[in-house]
Amino acid sequence: DPENLIWASQALPGRREREQLFLELYEKVGYGKFDESTFIIVANMLDNPKIYRTVKPILENEGNAETHVSLALKLLGQVQSEELRTILEKPVRSLLSSKEEGKRHLGLEAVAKLDTKNTRDIVVTLAGTTTNQKTLDMIVQALENEPKKNTAIFSEFAKNETLGLDIRTIAVRALAKGDLAEANAILKGWLPKLDEMQRRQLTKIMSASEQGSAVLRQLYKNGVVDHTAFGISTAEQVHHTDIDDAVGLALLDAVKNRVEEEKKAFDAKLERFLAVAARKDGNPDNGEKLFQTCLLCHRVGDQGQ
Numbered sequence: 183d184p185e186n187l188i189w190a191s192q193a194l195p196g197r198r199e200r201e202q203l204f205l206e207l208y209e210k211v212g213y214g215k216f217d218e219s220t221f222i223i224v225a226n227m228l229d230n231p232k233i234y235r236t237v238k239p240i241l242e243n244e245g246n247a248e249t250h251v252s253l254a255l256k257l258l259g260q261v262q263s264e265e266l267r268t269i270l271e272k273p274v275r276s277l278l279s280s281k282e283e284g285k286r287h288l289g290l291e292a293v294a295k296l297d298t299k300n301t302r303d304i305v306v307t308l309a310g311t312t313t314n315q316k317t318l319d320m321i322v323q324a325l326e327n328e329p330k331k332n333t334a335i336f337s338e339f340a341k342n343e344t345l346g347l348d349i350r351t352i353a354v355r356a357l358a359k360g361d362l363a364e365a366n367a368i369l370k371g372w373l374p375k376l377d378e379m380q381r382r383q384l385t386k387i388m389s390a391s392e393q394g395s396a397v398l399r400q401l402y403k404n405g406v407v408d409h410t411a412f413g414i415s416t417a418e419q420v421h422h423t424d425i426d427d428a429v430g431l432a433l434l435d436a437v438k439n440r441v442e443e444e445k446k447a448f449d450a451k452l453e454r455f456l457a458v459a460a461r462k463d464g465n466p467d468n469g470e471k472l473f474q475t476c477l478l479c480h481r482v483g484d485q486g487q
Contacts, residue, residue: 184210185220192223201230208236215246221253221261228265238269247273248285251292258295267296278304283317290320297327309335318349322356329360336360340368347380351387358393365397373407381411389416395423395430403429409436 184207191203204227216224224241227233241250251273254261270292277289278301286308293301302325309321322339325332339345339353358365369388373381385407388394398420401407412420417437421430 188223189219201227201233205232205236213240215240215243215249216253218253218257221250222257225254225257225261225263225266228263228269234265234269241269242272244273244276247276248288251277251288255288255291255295262296267298270296271298271300274298275301275304278308283314287317287320290317290324293324294320294327302328302331306335309339313344315346315349318345319352322349322352326356326359329356331360333357333360333364337364337368340365347376347383348387351384354397355388355391355394358388358391358397362393362397365393366400369397369401370404370406373401373411378410381407382413382416385412385420386416389419389423392423395420399424399427399429399433402433409433409440412437414438414441 188204188207188211191200191207194200194203204223213220224233224237228237240246251270254266254270274289274292274296277285277292280286280289289301290305290308292298293305305321305324308317309325312318312321318339322336325335329336336353336357340350340357342350354365354368357368369384373384376384385398388398398407398412402409409417412433414437417434421427421434424430
């Protein structure tokens with residue numbers, strides 16, 4: 183079986199031998215598309231011009247787009263190369279142009295993770311024709327590979343009040359990679375209007391990138407936002423993106439102090455309520471208060487955390 187011989191040939195010590203045997207057996211197999219094992223073999227030979235030309239018709243075939251792009255994403259750590267990225271451009275474009283949402287999402291994921299070139303025109307068109315939050319999130323990620331070129335789109339998303347806070351914040355975080363000052367200005371206008379939970383969600387999303395953390399440090403330094411807008415993990419993330427920055431360290435210290443004070447207050451309150459419970463007075467009002475404290479950390483039915 184020629185296909186089995188191709189797989190067995192991977193045990194040959196010399197790459198040149200493996201590639202030569204592959205070329206000799208390729209036509210005998212009659213591939214229509216590649217399974218996972220063969221895809222790995224082929225993808226790692228694409229820097230050989232003759233093999234590139236040989237397999238190009240199959241890898242560029244739009245009918246195989248979903249299979250081969252899915253494999254490229256699944257096996258990203260094993261097959262990534264400039265040659266593979268180039269040869270998959272046409273399949274990725276066909277997925278982006280599909281009428282099926284799942285295929286469009288696969289195409290967007292490929293643009294973001296494979297950094298597929300020559301797709302920006304289709305992605306920008308999608309940005310203007312959808313209101314689906316998941317699709318918009320993926321569009322931002324796809325355009326984030328060229329942040330300076332796409333600052334206008336990110337800014338438009340961020341200022342679109344019909345979108346959810348999460349997607350708008352993700353857009354600001356992407357914007358920060360291309361225009362730190364504009365991202366800073368947008369958040370400076372937003373933050374005073376948000377409640378504490380929304381501010382914490384915003385800072386959590388922004389802290390996921392180096393540039394987003396830089397914006398948060400600047401806003402904290404200028405008093406636009408205070409430590410109450412940060413959870414401990416978010417403050418740690420902001421600090422770790424630039425451990426030498428004094429503002430990030432001051433923020434982390436402030437959040438740690440707040441958390442410690444909150445813990446002390448909670449422990450004191452719990453101690454009082456446990457004392458009430460120990461007296462067994464049977465006061466339902468005190469029992470209800472105690473129960474509410476329990477719900478801060480535990481869940482009973484549809485109540486609590």
